[in-house]
Amino acid sequence: MITAENLSFTYRGNTSPALNNLSFSIPKGELVCLCGTNGSGKSTLFSLLSGLQTPSSGTLEVGFIIAKGNEQQLRAQSALVLQDADLQIIGSTVAEDMMLAFPANDADAEATCRAMAERFSLLDHWDSPVHALSYGQKRKLCLAVSLLSTPSLLLLDEPFSGLDYPAMLEMRSIMKANKKLGLTQIVSVHDLEPVIDLADSMIVLHHGELKGTGVPEGLLSSLLEYGIRPPYSWLREHTISPWG
Numbered sequence: 001m002i003t004a005e006n007l008s009f010t011y012r013g014n015t016s017p018a019l020n021n022l023s024f025s026i027p028k029g030e031l032v033c034l035c036g037t038n039g040s041g042k043s044t045l046f047s048l049l050s051g052l053q054t055p056s057s058g059t060l061e062v063g064f065i066i067a068k069g070n071e072q073q074l075r076a077q078s079a080l081v082l083q084d085a086d087l088q089i090i091g092s093t094v095a096e097d098m099m100l101a102f103p104a105n106d107a108d109a110e111a112t113c114r115a116m117a118e119r120f121s122l123l124d125h126w127d128s129p130v131h132a133l134s135y136g137q138k139r140k141l142c143l144a145v146s147l148l149s150t151p152s153l154l155l156l157d158e159p160f161s162g163l164d165y166p167a168m169l170e171m172r173s174i175m176k177a178n179k180k181l182g183l184t185q186i187v188s189v190h191d192l193e194p195v196i197d198l199a200d201s202m203i204v205l206h207h208g209e210l211k212g213t214g215v216p217e218g219l220l221s222s223l224l225e226y227g228i229r230p231p232y233s234w235l236r237e238h239t240i241s242p243w244g
């Protein structure tokens with residue numbers, strides 16, 4: 001369970017808050033669609049949820065970890081997958097990038113990493129230099145590495161951007177599999193189409209304010225007001241059609 005109560009955050013040197021007085025809760029295992037226009041505060045919320053930033057005021061509880069004050073534990077339990085894979089990959093090969101998630105003396109590390117590489121269809125690239133991977137493969141590598149730490153919260157920043165149709169289908173399959181495993185996932189998107197049918201709930205941000213939270217059906221009609229385009233099936237006949 002994730003709970004935010006009157007959560008606010010202001011960047012150093014800024015006069016207005018990037019997030020202002022947010023209160024919401026997310027049950028364990030949900031897939032949440034986080035949406036808002038550019039600058040609405042999505043990345044900032046991810047920074048707080050992943051322990052990279054500390055709330056300026058209010059509280060944030062992830063599992064039994066309460067920020068502020070426990071950001072280190074928050075970092076251990078939340079996995080943030082950035083939109084730009086090149087900012088996240090630190091190894092020189094797929095194998096090295098994955099193995100860096102474990103201490104050097106961990107005897108089980110290679111088997112665990114190879115199993116994860118297989119799940120993400122990266123095993124054939126095990127010894128490939130990371131610069132030789134495609135954009136989509138790099139993004140899968142980041143996701144695979146983030147899951148190696150068995151997080152309880154997965155934060156995906158624009159996971160569909162730049163992916164082709166088969167890769168988008170694969171990303172959806174990964175999310176569905178994560179959901180089956182009971183992993184809580186928050187997915188930040190500008191375009192709702194490829195994910196809204198998988199979402200249990202939504203969080204809508206606008207200029208750092210929370211404009212809505214709850215099941216998609218209760219929020220989709222209000223989105224245009226905040227510069228977010230509802231999915232086509234909702235505009236046409238107020239339904240959420242399976243994407244694919």
Ligand SMILES: Nc1ncnc2c1ncn2[C@@H]1O[C@H](COP(=O)(O)OP(=O)(O)OP(=O)(O)O)[C@@H](O)[C@H]1O
Pocket residue numbers: 011012014018036037038039040041042043044045
């Ligand atoms: N490092 C920073 N220093 C100062 N202000 C920042 C910083 N990062 C973000 N901001 C400001 O905080 C507000 C929220 O930005 P944030 O990046 O969280 O929005 P976002 O919803 O993720 O946007 P986008 O969709 O463009 O990625 C914006 O007004 C932005 O200018």
